[in-house]
Amino acid sequence: xxxxxxxxxxxxxxxxxxxxxxxxxxxxxxxxxxxxxxxxxxxxxxxxxxxxxxxxxxxxxxxxxxxxxxxxxxxxxxxxxxxxxxxxxxxxxxxxxxxxxxxxxxxxxxxxxxxxxxxxxxxxxxxxxxxxxxxxxxxxxxxxxxxxxxxxxxxxxxxxxxxxxxxxxxxxxxxxxxxxxxxxxxxxxxxxxxxxxxxxxxxxxxxxxxxxxxxxxxxxxxxxxxxxxxxxxxxxxxxxxxxxxxxxxxxxxxxxxxxxxxxxxxxxxxxxxxxxxxxxxxxxxxxxxxxxxxxxxxxxxxxxxxxxxxxxxxxxxxxxxxxxxxxxxxxxxxxxxxxxxxxxxxxxxxxxxxxxxxxxxxxxxxxxxxxxxxxxxxxxxxxxxxxxxxxxxxxxxxxxxxxxxxxxxxxxxxxxxxxxxxxxxxxxxxxxxxxxxxxxxxxxxxxxxxxxxxxxxxxxxxxxxxxxxxxxxxxxxxxxxxxxxxxxxxxxxxxxxxxxxxxxxxxxxxxxxxxxxxxxxxxxxxxxxxxxxxxxxxxxxxxxxxxxxxxxxxxxxxxxxxxxxxxxxxxxxxxxxxxxxxxxxxxxxxxxxxxxxxxxxxxxxxxxxxxxxxxxxxxxxxxxxxxxxxxxxxxxxxxxxxxxxxxxxxxxxxxxxxxxxxxxxxxxxxxxxxxxxxxxxxxxxxxxxxxxxxxxxxxxxxxxxxxxxxxxxxxxxxxxxxxxxxxxxxxxxxxxxxxxx
Numbered sequence: 223x224x225x226x227x228x229x230x231x232x233x234x235x236x237x238x239x240x241x242x243x244x245x246x247x248x249x250x251x252x253x254x255x256x257x258x259x260x261x262x263x264x265x266x267x268x269x270x271x272x273x274x275x276x277x278x279x280x281x282x283x284x285x286x287x288x289x290x291x292x293x294x295x296x297x298x299x300x301x302x303x304x305x306x307x308x309x310x311x312x313x314x315x316x317x318x319x320x321x322x323x324x325x326x327x328x329x330x331x332x333x334x335x336x337x338x339x340x341x342x343x344x345x346x347x348x349x350x351x352x353x354x355x356x357x358x359x360x361x362x363x364x365x366x367x368x369x370x371x372x373x374x375x376x377x378x379x380x381x382x383x384x385x386x387x388x389x390x391x392x393x394x395x396x397x398x399x400x401x402x403x404x405x406x407x408x409x410x411x412x413x414x415x416x417x418x419x420x421x422x423x424x425x426x427x428x429x430x431x432x433x434x435x436x437x438x439x440x441x442x443x444x445x446x447x448x449x450x451x452x453x454x455x456x457x458x459x460x461x462x463x464x465x466x467x468x469x470x471x472x473x474x475x476x477x478x479x480x481x482x483x484x485x486x487x488x489x490x491x492x493x494x495x496x497x498x499x500x501x502x503x504x505x506x507x508x509x510x511x512x513x514x515x516x517x518x519x520x521x522x523x524x525x526x527x528x529x530x531x532x533x534x535x536x537x538x539x540x541x542x543x544x545x546x547x548x549x550x551x552x553x554x555x556x557x558x559x560x561x562x563x564x565x566x567x568x569x570x571x572x573x574x575x576x577x578x579x580x581x582x583x584x585x586x587x588x589x590x591x592x593x594x595x596x597x598x599x600x601x602x603x604x605x606x607x608x609x610x611x612x613x614x615x616x617x618x619x620x621x622x623x624x625x626x627x628x629x630x631x632x633x634x635x636x637x638x639x640x641x642x643x644x645x646x647x648x649x650x651x652x653x654x655x656x657x658x659x660x661x662x663x664x665x666x667x668x669x670x671x672x673x674x675x676x677x678x679x680x681x682x683x684x685x686x687x688x689x690x691x692x693x694x695x696x697x698x699x700x701x702x703x704x705x706x707x708x709x710x711x712x713x714x715x716x717x718x719x720x721x722x723x724x725x726x727x728x729x730x731x732x733x734x735x736x737x738x739x740x741x742x743x744x745x746x747x748x749x750x751x752x753x754x755x756x757x758x759x760x761x762x763x764x765x766x767x768x769x770x771x772x773x774x775x776x777x778x779x780x781x782x783x784x785x786x787x788x789x790x791x792x793x794x795x796x797x798x799x800x801x802x803x804x805x806x807x808x809x810x811x812x813x814x815x816x817x818x819x820x821x822x823x824x825x826x827x828x829x830x831x832x833x834x835x836x837x838x839x840x841x842x843x844x845x846x847x848x849x850x851x852x853x854x855x856x857x858x859x860x861x862x863x864x865x866x867x868x869x870x871x872x873x874x875x876x877x878x879x880x881x882x883x884x885x886x887x888x889x890x891x892x893x894x895x896x897x898x899x900x901x902x903x904x905x906x907x908x909x910x911x912x913x914x915x916x917x918x919x920x921x922x923x924x925x926x927x928x929x930x931x932x933x934x935x936x937x938x939x940x941x942x943x944x945x946x947x948x949x950x951x952x953x954x955x956x957x958x959x960x961x962x963x
Contacts (some may be wrong), residue, residue: 223501223759223940224494227922231493231545235486238546245430245543251436254933255441269341270518272745277656277737284696285657293354293361295369295389297323298347298637299335300382300644304886306345307335314619316380322352322372328365343536347644356391361389373633380872386637386650386850388739406879409932414872415472419554423472423547428464431539435460435532455525459829460532462880463507466873467500469842473869475548477874479557489545489933495847496840497541498691498940502772504537504841508764513761514828517753519746523820526828533832567793586867590860593913594920601917604909606706611792611905612834620751621708622743626650627890630815642706648683649738651707652700655719657688660695660734669697673724676701681715707740708817714829716741748821754824762786771937772839773846781918782838785910786831792909793830794903797880801894819891822898830902833877837911840873846921846927855923859916867912874907 234241249576269275299316301307307316316335324332335348342348352369354361362944386731404425411421428482439453474496480487512534514526548555588793593600619865628635641649659665669688676699678687683704688697705711716736723734762783769779797806797818804815845862853861881903884896919926929937 224498227497227501227541228490228494230485230541231497232490234493234545235489238549241542242544242550244782245434249430252437256437256516259441259443267762269436269742269749270520270744272746272749273735274737274742275564277654277735277741280656280658280696280735281698281737284691284693285698285902290694290720292356293387293389295352295385295387296349296637297352297369297373297376298349298384298386298640298644299376300636300640301346302380302382307341308345311379312381314739315376315381316348318351318923319376319383320370322375322744323350323352323369324585326354326365326368328356335617339897342644344644346382346639349641349644351379352389353657366390369874382640382944384637386634386641392929401690401883404461404880405647405885407876410872410875410879411465411469414469414868415476415556417513417554418555420472420476420556423544423551423555427468427539427543428461428536428549430543431464431536432457432460432532435528436698438531439467439528442907452553453528455829456515456529456532458531458880458884459507459511459832460536463504464536465876466836467504467536468544469873469876470500470869471498471540471544471581472548473558476555476558477865479555485548485552487712489548491540493545493842496780497841499843500540502768502940503836505768506835506839507533507953508745509768509918510761510828510835511766513757513764514824516757517750517824522693549687558781582870584868586865586871587860589867589912589915591861593916594856595860597917600913601921604914604917605788608792608905612788612795614803615795617789617802618748618794618798618823619802619817620820620823621962622820624651624707624739624743624744626706626708627814627816635814646704647703647706648703648712651712652702652738653716653736653741655699655739656735656737657697657699658695659697659730661731662695663693664730665690665697665732667924668730669699671730672722672726672732672734673699675726676719679715679718680720681705681711681718703948707743712740713744713902716744731770740942742871743820748756748822750820754827757824758827761828765831765835769835769838770929770933771940772938773842773927774929775846776897776929777922777926778842778919780841781926782835785838785914786834786906788914789834789902789906790827792831793826794818796901797894797898800897801890811893812890814890819894822894825895825897826902828907829899833903834906834910837870837874837907840914841870841911841915842919849927855926856920859919863916870907870911874903877903877907952958 297319299307299312299319301309301312301803305312307313313336320332320334323329328429330353332353332590333340333351335350338351340349340351347586354365369385369389371384376383382893408421408425411424415421420816436453436457456516458558475488476490478491479485483491508530511526511530515523517523600767628638630639655672655676657669659668662668666744669690673685673688678681679703684700684702688698690697701715703715705715719734719736726732726734766779766783769782770776781782800807800810801812802815804812804816805913807813807815841862844866845858848858848861849855881896881900885900886893913942
């Protein structure tokens with residue numbers, strides 16, 4: 223592989239005009255496709271195989287035109303102090319608002335609070351429920367505007383009016399976070415390279431790659447039913463890995479220049495060595511992202527595949543466009559050790575030798591030497607530290623965010639609180655029970671029996687009378703719990719109702735299904751939780767096999783996988799401590815603690831595993847390269863850090879900056895994802911890869927690179943270390959260096 227990539231790098235350097243033209247043409251083509259494509263809607267949200275989804279599908283068949291899974295909004299009214307919602311003036315205002323809401327083109331129906339008995343016992347709070355034809359993510363902006371305009375008009379009449387429900391659900395805008403991430407990345411790159419030109423290359427190529435990826439997603443959105451949420455993960459991951467992959471190749475190019483190679487040969491060797499690491503690191507990320515499809519949630523699968531495509535583009539750009547741009551940059555990209563005038567350090571290694579100044583070991587060399595001398599202490603400190611951080615993960619509670627997790631400044635949260643005040647906390651999460659009595663001899667008796675059984679369950683406040691369809695073979699029953707939607711008590715109630723269904727089926731041949739937003743959230747959480755172990759086995763297993771091929775070792779990939787699990791558990795512990803327990807909640811802007819988003823563990827495993835393997839591949843391949851070229855195992859660790867620590871550190875800081883920029887989002891879900899990924903990268907890069915990895919390799923010594931002979935013969939030789947690129951002169955220089963050592 224190294225030889226092929228070496229030739230590709232040299233070809234891209236020589237024919238830079240053609241390479242640049244191809245990538246610019248692809249960017250233009252993707253941009254034109256995105257601009258001419260119809261406006262992206264939002265892909266339908268479905269969870270195949272869950273009871274809640276089966277009930278929704280049944281309702282679509284038996285209650286045609288009711289849009290069972292359509293968006294809902296609750297417009298909550300509160301009377302001024304000393305007044306009641308039944309006062310003539312307040313009642314007239316509410317009825318006028320209901321009339322305005324019913325005129326919407328996407329509205330199916332609006333309930334009148336006074337006819338539906340939706341007025342609190344004390345008469346101070348009432349609500350009108352608006353049902354829409356489409357889901358909250360598919361709702362037109364005009365419908366949301368009409369909803370907010372109606373509430374504004376009612377407020378002018380003196381009422382307190384707030385809006386809850388998923389009708390106001392929108393895709394979180396994260397542009398500010400991306401800008402912050404890019405700005406920090408630019409600063410880190412300038413500090414790393416000491417040159418605006420060298421720093422600008424990774425940024426430019428990453429933006430081109432993300433531009434092609436996101437534009438392609440936008441252009442194909444209609445044909446492939448890709449929602450606007452699909453591009454969020456693609457943009458986040460594509461930007462982060464795009465900068466990192468280019469950073470590693472540019473850094474290796476500068477190192478090759480410092481060894482006296484001409485620029486074309488240096489570009490080829492950088493692509494052949496660091497480029498090989500980029501290919502395999504990219505493959506681990508792609509495996510982790512595509513592996514999200516095992517969860518069998520279409521939206522998550524689309525997000526993973528789209529992000530994997532963007533990562534693949536980032537790899538191709540790093541292997542071709544970076545060498546081409548290095549050809550354009552010429553002498554403006556300095557060799558390693560020679561800084562530009564930007565940072566005021568223009569003294570080269572040649573000048574140091576003329577002045578007989580000994581080269582001072584860099585920080586990576588000094589740190590690795592320290593770890594190699596004290597591996598047991600460093601290993602114990604790292605493992606104990608991560609273990610302590612992981613302790614809160616034992617208390618992990620999973621759930622999906624509802625309006626109760628919104629900031630108190632939002633109308634959704636204020637509506638949630640008003641409904642809890644007037645009708646009880648369970649009113650914000652009603653359960654819809656669907657009774658399928660098509661095979662029953664007496665459907666009406668079956669409906670009644672189901673209602674009576676549910677009334678006898680603990681934790682039930684209200685059970686509405688059965689509402690049958692026109693055919694009389696299916697009915698819906700609304701159940702109001704006495705606990706809030708995201709509580710364990712509500713989850714237990716859902717399971718209790720489903721447990722009663724088996725006995726009812728035996729007695730009356732009627733099927734009982736529980737659905738609604740709360741039940742759907744519970745089913746999604748359980749589905750994600752059940753998929754976590756198979757996903758871990760698939761992703762870690764495939765990546766383990768891939769790393770065996772890369773490192774030609776059994777213990778190094780095993781150590782990489784175990785280190786990843788440590789960092790993920792520690793990151794989950796930090797997420798629980800902040801978002802569930804409330805530690806540092808004020809600092810992080812967490813207004814409401816509660817269950818951790820159910821998608822978080824599997825999402826973190828997928829994304830962080832891919833990124834963690836990036837650092838593992840880039841850092842350890844340098845160690846492997848030094849060991850293969852004749853250095854002792856301990857010295858190879860130090861050599862790997864001398865060449866790779868600075869770059870890996872810069873890559874990790876960039877990655878953390880990209881993710882941390884999302885912590886400032888007002889959306890609790892986005893905030894949690896940003897914090898979780900940023901802290902996971904910190905733990906993995908600076909504790910696992912920078913401390914635990916060198917300590918373990920120092921303890922293992924030569925055994926770290928052991929591989930059974932039969933397996934060595936069976937594995938393909940991918941030559942990540944670039945052994946095939948070494949000339950006789952290189953080998954002679956290496957031999958003389960070993961003799962001097």
